[in-house]
Amino acid sequence: MTHTEFLPSKYNRIVTEGKVTFKAPSNIALVKYWGKKEDQIPANPSLSFTLDACATTTSISYAIVKGKGSGFSFEFLFDGKPKPDFEPKILTFFKRIVYYLPFLREYHFTIDTSNSFPHSSGIASSASGMAALALGLMHLEKELDPKITQEFFFRKASFLARLGSGSACRSIEGDLMLWGGHKDIPGSSDLYAIKYPFEVHDVFHGYHDTILLVDKGQKQVSSTVGHDLMHGHPFAEQRFAQAHEHISKLRGVLATGDLKEFISIVESEALTLHAMMMTSRPYFILMKPNTLKIIEKIWAFRATSNTHLCFTLDAGANVHVLYPKDEKEKVNQFIKDELVAYCENGQYICDRIGFGAKRVLPAQV
Template sequence: MADEESKDWILMVTAKSPTNIAVIKYWGKRDESLILPINDSISVTLDPDHLCTTTTVAVSPSFRSDRMWLNGKEISLAGGRYQNCLREIRSRASCFEDEKKGISIRKEDWENLHLHIASYNNFPTAAGLASSAAGFACLVFALGNLMCVKEDLGAISAIARQGSGSACRSLYGGFVKWNTGYDVSGRDSIAMQLASESHWDDLVIIIAVVSSRQKETSSTAGMRESVETSTLLQYRFKEVVPKRILQMEEAIRNKDFTTFARLTCADSNQFHAVCLDTCPPIFYMNDTSHRIINYMEKWNQLEGTPQVAYTFDAGPNAVLIARNRKTAEALLQRLLFYFPPPGAELTSYVLGDVSILHDAGLQEMKDVEALMPPPELKCQIPFKRHAGDVSYFICTKPGRGPMILNDKNQALLNPNTGIPQ
């Protein structure tokens, strides 16, 4: 370790990680503490420009204990999930040397050096937008970099998995598969990239944030209860999912949107069906979620082939995947017709890649007010519009995996104190 004089150094790394949305769902663990799933799952990584976690990790001989701040508020690191990630990463650390700054950390030093961690989500926590996935992916990715861990991303993903199962899928961009694996140690329960974000770059994703209240049943408790009580889940993971995984891999390989959409919608619905089959039943979708599904189904039916896929995680928010940019414009027009902004302005109602809004001819509120009912509504006119049922929309697309931010201005910890700035 560095000598007494240089005790004040702080070594710091900042990373940014995406969230992801499963299109073949993970629901149910075969090992609770290692977080090993009962079935494979497949996800799309969302563009971190619009939805991401930023995490700064710092190490210093002056730190007295491991500490963490989430969205500016200090939280406990005592939980098993954090401890597992920290232990696994520390055990894989390598030596670090920076002669200019006079820092020298031997492999065995990492066990005794304390960490400060600051993490920030640019979207609501625990509202079904996979904040823990982005969070643990970012934590493990940043720590791996700080501690000079030499293992590949697959092994890193197995560590992130022990923080939050779906976090392992956020270690890659594009289209990602999480293999359930066979080994009881969990070392083959890792994520792998099926295709990068550039493979299928037509897709556009619009998220309808239906509610940002904290959800009632955590996904950890929910999936435990489903494994214990749902008879349908047994059939799902043994008989239904394995076939869907193969079909989904092929659909992604071939950029076959029709199959992709069919499987995505069916698997989302089946996941929520299993939640309902749980005792006591779990409801993540609400009337607004149901309404969005009905509108999308009607549109797809009118067009003959799917224009949009929908999927819902453990919350009421809809993730809508449009076939291409043109379709996304038509989708946004429909969404703003059905769910007009409750206030007088659009800028806080449609977030992310707002160029879609402009290309769809929706510059101002008067453009939204002038929207005509979509043709699939047919005889259901006059139609009741639902202002206020959606909090806001986020326009995004499939995106890249985690990255290190070299710009020191993006660090969340003060470089001199190691405390959030």
């Protein structure tokens, strides 16, 4: 499928106003996406777990405006209050997607969003936020063109979300999502994410993710800048090849429930992401001393406890602790006893693997 297949047919209905709400989760990459080409095209494929508790809920109210203008009419609210400093990001998003959603110039939109996690928690909300917004806009397009199928609805939502934030395309569905073309995976695409199409062992269903908030401050380097540093990086091509190789290896790992190899790949991916940042120009160290202490504690506990917890990292200092659901009690006790002391203000978030975004009906809002 090419981008032209997301261009709309002529709309055959008129919708004057309405409101819709979607709740979209964040996600955590097992195989990392780091480095991109033009139009938010990934330099390598990535594989992620969709989360459940860490989510963004976005309500979109829309009303048709008289006289089609050349610009966009919208207001953005965060927790019900105006958030003008976020409006430039929405404007950039609208400019990128108006080619695929031409009705954007015909409506006034009130976008009201909130996160289930604290704003200062250090958890990126761009993936969940852009996914929820894309779904809301697709809801309006489906009202204008009821012939849109559910399969195409989610695919185009993923395509649009990608243009707002690359990893947002993996937050539309779940529980295991692949984004980026890969020779061994039919249907994989750089344009949108797909559900992982192969067998997955029961041990990976209901996996848990406890997020240790090591540093809740402003990110040292934005994701956009970080991705751009892969251009001309001395190890970029080796890194991209490694990601392809890891996804190939994970097919057997996920099918058989080989937790030892799963841990090896996931932790290698996390450390490679940070190695890329440390060896770029300019270079950055995103981990904090407590990040390293937590990793060492995890390694020591895993060696002596007969458990299968492992860590992964995003482009920051926080640590995601992944573990099977049947080890929850033992691992949670270890986290409370040994790891919480390294979190800022002792804060952490308990999450688990979820199944993607959901529409929130009026009675549920």
